[in-house]
Amino acid sequence: MTSPLEQKKIRIAGTSVVTANRTWDGAVVYRTASKGWSADLSEAAIVRNSDEAKALLAESVADDVGAVGAYIAPVQVGEDGKVEPGNLREQIRRTGVTIGQPAQV
Amino acid sequence: MYAYDEIDRTLVNERVSEFRDQVKRRLSGELTEDEFKLLRLQNGVYLQLHAYMFRVAIPYGTLASNQLRALAHVARKYDRGYGHFTTRQNIQFNWIKLAELPDALADLAEVGIHAMQTSGNNMRNVTSDQWAGVAPGEIEDPRIWSELIRQHTTLHPEFSFLPRKFKIAITASDHDRAAIKIHDIGLRLIKNEKGETGFEVLVGGGLGRTPFIAKTIKHFVHGRDILSYIEAILRVYNQYGRRDNIYKARIKILVHELGIEKFSREVEEEWQHIRNSSLQIDDEVIEDIRSRFTYPAYEKLPHMPDELRQAAADPDFEAWRRNSVAPHKIQGYSIVTISLKPTGKPPGDATAEQMDALADLADKYSFGEIRVGHEQNLALPHVAKRDLPALWKALDKLGLATPNVNLITDIIACPGLDYCSLANARSIPIAQELTRRFANHELANLIGRLHINISGCINACGHHHVGHIGILGVEKNGEEVYQITIGGRADESAALGNLIGPGVKFDEVADVVEDIVEAYLALRERPEELFIDTVKRLGVEPFKERVYATR
Amino acid sequence: MPLVNGGKIVDDSFVKLAVDTPLPEGGDILVPAERFLGDAEAFLARAGKVGVIWPNNRDIDELVPYLGRLAAVALVFPTFRDGRAYSQARLLRERFNYRGEVRATGQVLRDQFVFMLRAGFDAFDVKKQADAEAFMQTAKRYSVFYQPTGDGRITALHRRMQLRHSEGVGT
Numbered sequence: 001m002t003s004p005l006e007q008k009k010i011r012i013a014g015t016s017v018v019t020a021n022r023t024w025d026g027a028v029v030y031r032t033a034s035k036g037w038s039a040d041l042s043e044a045a046i047v048r049n050s051d052e053a054k055a056l057l058a059e060s061v062a063d064d065v066g067a068v069g070a071y072i073a074p075v076q077v078g079e080d081g082k083v084e085p086g087n088l089r090e091q092i093r094r095t096g097v098t099i100g101q102p103a104q105v
Numbered sequence: 106m107y108a109y110d111e112i113d114r115t116l117v118n119e120r121v122s123e124f125r126d127q128v129k130r131r132l133s134g135e136l137t138e139d140e141f142k143l144l145r146l147q148n149g150v151y152l153q154l155h156a157y158m159f160r161v162a163i164p165y166g167t168l169a170s171n172q173l174r175a176l177a178h179v180a181r182k183y184d185r186g187y188g189h190f191t192t193r194q195n196i197q198f199n200w201i202k203l204a205e206l207p208d209a210l211a212d213l214a215e216v217g218i219h220a221m222q223t224s225g226n227n228m229r230n231v232t233s234d235q236w237a238g239v240a241p242g243e244i245e246d247p248r249i250w251s252e253l254i255r256q257h258t259t260l261h262p263e264f265s266f267l268p269r270k271f272k273i274a275i276t277a278s279d280h281d282r283a284a285i286k287i288h289d290i291g292l293r294l295i296k297n298e299k300g301e302t303g304f305e306v307l308v309g310g311g312l313g314r315t316p317f318i319a320k321t322i323k324h325f326v327h328g329r330d331i332l333s334y335i336e337a338i339l340r341v342y343n344q345y346g347r348r349d350n351i352y353k354a355r356i357k358i359l360v361h362e363l364g365i366e367k368f369s370r371e372v373e374e375e376w377q378h379i380r381n382s383s384l385q386i387d388d389e390v391i392e393d394i395r396s397r398f399t400y401p402a403y404e405k406l407p408h409m410p411d412e413l414r415q416a417a418a419d420p421d422f423e424a425w426r427r428n429s430v431a432p433h434k435i436q437g438y439s440i441v442t443i444s445l446k447p448t449g450k451p452p453g454d455a456t457a458e459q460m461d462a463l464a465d466l467a468d469k470y471s472f473g474e475i476r477v478g479h480e481q482n483l484a485l486p487h488v489a490k491r492d493l494p495a496l497w498k499a500l501d502k503l504g505l506a507t508p509n510v511n512l513i514t515d516i517i518a519c520p521g522l523d524y525c526s527l528a529n530a531r532s533i534p535i536a537q538e539l540t541r542r543f544a545n546h547e548l549a550n551l552i553g554r555l556h557i558n559i560s561g562c563i564n565a566c567g568h569h570h571v572g573h574i575g576i577l578g579v580e581k582n583g584e585e586v587y588q589i590t591i592g593g594r595a596d597e598s599a600a601l602g603n604l605i606g607p608g609v610k611f612d613e614v615a616d617v618v619e620d621i622v623e624a625y626l627a628l629r630e631r632p633e634e635l636f637i638d639t640v641k642r643l644g645v646e647p648f649k650e651r652v653y654a655t656r
Numbered sequence: 657m658p659l660v661n662g663g664k665i666v667d668d669s670f671v672k673l674a675v676d677t678p679l680p681e682g683g684d685i686l687v688p689a690e691r692f693l694g695d696a697e698a699f700l701a702r703a704g705k706v707g708v709i710w711p712n713n714r715d716i717d718e719l720v721p722y723l724g725r726l727a728a729v730a731l732v733f734p735t736f737r738d739g740r741a742y743s744q745a746r747l748l749r750e751r752f753n754y755r756g757e758v759r760a761t762g763q764v765l766r767d768q769f770v771f772m773l774r775a776g777f778d779a780f781d782v783k784k785q786a787d788a789e790a791f792m793q794t795a796k797r798y799s800v801f802y803q804p805t806g807d808g809r810i811t812a813l814h815r816r817m818q819l820r821h822s823e824g825v826g827t
Binding site for chain 1: 133134137138152153154157185186187200201202203204450454455456534537
C-alpha cells in the first residue's frame with residue numbers, strides 16, 4: 001500500500017485505473033474513457049501498460065478543477081469484466097472504512 | 106477559560122473571509138491545487154482517502170460547553186455525526202466538503218473556535234497539560250503563557266512558511282502530561298531562585314521517521330523574554346533548517362546535525378539582537394491575558410461528602426472513581442477523565458450526541474468547562490465530589506464511563522489506513538481487537554498502568570515510539586505488517602521504545618501483546634512494579650524470548 | 657510580470673541582469689548577488705540605480721557594507737512555500753535599518769501579500785496579473801496583527817493596553 005505520494009516512477013504491473021478525489025467535496029472518483037470522472041469504478045478507463053497509464057494520468061492531472069491528487073491505482077479485471085480494486089488501500093477507498101462508524105449517517 | 110475579545114474575534118472572522126475567497130478561487134480554477142494546497146492546510150484541511158478532513162484547534166485543550174456544542178453541530182451538519190480527538194488537542198472531521206468548509210468555519214468562529222495552522226509548515230496549535238489550572242502542585246496556570254504564545258504564533262509574518270511543521274507544548278507540573286519532550290519546542294514552566302516565572306526550554310524533540318527526545322537548550326528563560334527566545338529559535342530554524350528533503354526538514358534534524366551546543370550558540374547570538382525589543386513582555390500584558398481567563402467560583406466543600414460515602418458501596422461506581430477521578434487543587438472538587446476508549450470502538454471518537462450531552466454535563470457539573478488531553482480522552486476539570494455519583498450515572502448512559510484510563514485499553518491510535526492517505530496499515534482495528542482482549546477491567550487493573558500506542562505509518566501520529574508498547578504498521582509485499590517496540594514513554598522521563606523482533610501479521614498483533622503482558626506479569630518483582638519499570642529493569646530480551654519462542 | 661510598488665501596478669525601471677548579461681551603460685539595474693559582490697564598487701560607481709538580487713540561502717549580513725548605496729534588494733521566493741526571504745526582509749528592515757526598496761521576486765502570489773508587507777517588502781514582482789490588480793484589496797484583508805514587526809502596525813497586545821488605559825481614565 002505504498003502511498004501514491006511516493007509514486008514517483010510510473011511502473012505498472014497489470015491493469016490499472018486513475019483515481020483521485022473530487023475537488024468540491026473530496027469524494028473518491030475514477031477517470032473515465034470520456035475524459036470525465038465517475039464515482040463508479042466500473043466506469044473507469046482501464047489502462048494496461050505504462051504508456052497508456054502515463055497518458056491517462058497526464059490528462060487527469062490537467063483537470064484539477066474536477067479532481068485532485070490523481071494517481072495510478074491497480075485493479076483486477078475478472079473474466080466477466082468486473083473491475084475490483086487491486087489492493088487494500090483501494091478497497092478501503094471504494095467500500096469505506098473496515099470498521100463500524102460511530103454514528104449512523 | 107479564555108474569552109476572546111473583539112480583537113481576537115475580528116482576526117478569526119477575517120481569516121474565515123479570506124479562506125472563503127480562497128475556496129471560491131480554487132473551485133473556479135483561478136487557483137491550482139498546487140497553489141491552494143498550502144492555503145487549505147493552513148486552515149486545517151487535508152485530503153484523505155475518502156474525502157477532505159478538517160482539523161480544528163482546541164488551544165491548550167480547553168473548551169467551553171458552547172464550543173463543544175458547536176463542534177457537535179459541525180459533526181452533524183457538515184459531516185457524518187462524529188469527530189475524532191487527536192493527540193494534539195485537535196478534533197478532526199473526516200467527511201467534510203470543501204465547498205461547505207467556509208460555512209463550517211464561520212459557524213465555529215461564532216464561538217471563538219478556529220482551524221488556523223492546524224496543519225501546514227507553520228507553528229501548530231500550542232498544546233498544554235489538560236489539567237492546567239486545576240492540578241495540585243502546579244507552579245502556575247500554563248495556559249496564560251500558552252495563550253500568549255498562541256497569539257504570537259498565529260499568522261506570523263516571518264514563520265508561516267517554515268521548512269516543516271513546528272509544534273510547541275507547555276507544562277507547569279512535575280508530571281508532564283503534555284509530552285513536551287517530543288515537541289519541536291517544549292516549555293517547562295519553573296520559578297527561579299528569586300521566585301520569578303520562567304521556562305526551561307527544550308528543543309528538537311519529535312517522532313516520525315527519525316525520532317528524537319528533546320534536549321534542554323536553556324535552563325532558564327525569564328517569562329518576559331519567552332517570545333523573543335522562541336523567535337530566535339525560529340529564525341535560526343527558518344534560515345538553516347533543511348528544505349531539500351521532507352524527512353530531514355524538522356528542527357530535530359537541524360539540532361542533531363549542528364549539535365545542541367552549536368545550535369544553542371546560534372540561537373543565543375540571534376536572541377541577543379532581539380531580546381530587548383518590542384517582543385519583551387511586560388507584566389501588564391500578562392495580567393491582561395490572565396484577566397480574560399475566568400476561574401470558577403468554587404464553594405467551600407467537604408473533603409468527603411455524604412453522597413460519595415454512600416456511593417462507595419456500589420462496586421461499579423468505585424471502580425470508575427478509582428480509575429477516572431483525580432485530585433483537584435481545591436478541596437471538595439475532582440478532575441474527571443472521560444475515557445473515549447470504550448471496548449471495541451475507535452479510540453478518540455465521539456458522536457455529536459455524546460458531545461452535546463457532555464456539554465450539558467459540563468454545564469451542570471463542571472462550570473461549563475471541558476478539557477481535551479493528548480491521550481485522546483476528555484476531562485471535566487471542576488467536578489464537586491458530591492456530584493460524582495450523579496455524573497457517573499449520566500456518563501455511563503452515554504457510554505462514557507469506561508474505567509480504563511491509563512490502562513492497557515486506553516490506547517492512543519492514529520486513524521491509520523481506514524482514513525489516512527499516508528498510512529500503510531490499519532490502526533483502529535488493531536486497537537479495537539486489543540480493547541476486546543483486555544475488556545475485563547479486573548484483568549486490566551491487575552496489569553496496571555500500561556500505554557499502548559499505534560501508528561499506521563512511519564509518520565508516527567499514534568506516537569508509537571513512546572508507547573510502553575508501541576505498534577507501527579508498515580507494508581510488506583502488499584500486506585500489513587506490524588513492528589512492536591517496548592519501553593517507550595512520553596512523560597518527564599521520555600524515552601524511545603526498542604524493537605522486540607521481526608514484524609508480525611495483522612491478526613497476530615493482539616496475540617503478541619498478550620504474550621508481552623503475560624511475560625510482564627510473570628517477570629514483575631511485585632504488583633506495584635509497572636510494566637515500563639520491568640522493561641527498564643530487564644530490557645527487551647525476556648519479552649522477545651517469550652514472543653518469538655513459539656513463532 | 658507586473659510590478660506592484662506603493663500599492664499600485666507601476667513600470668519597472670530596473671533591468672534584471674543575469675550572471676552573464678552585458679552591463680548596460682545607463683539605467684537602473686538589478687544584479688545577481690555573486691556578480692555584484694565580484695565587483696561591487698564598479699557597479700555602485702556607474703550612473704543609474706543599483707539593486708541586488710539576493711538568494712535566500714545566503715546570509716544577508718554579507719550585503720550590509722553596501723546597503724547605504726543600494727536602491728533595492730530583491731529577495732527570492734523559489735516557491736511560495738519557501739519562507740527564508742521573510743527572515744531576510746525583516747533583518748534588512750529591522751536590524752540593518754535598510755530604507756531602500758525590498759522587492760519580492762519569484763513565485764509571488766496574492767495570498768502571501770499580507771505576510772510580505774508585514775515582513776518589510778514594499779515592491780512585488782507579482783506572478784499573475786489578477787493578483788497584482790487585487791493587491792490593495794488583499795492588503796486590507798486583515799486589521800488585527802498579533803506580532804510586532806518593523807512595519808509599525810499596532811499589535812493586538814498594544815491595542816488592548818491602549819483600551820485598558822483609556823478605560824482607566826474615565827473611572
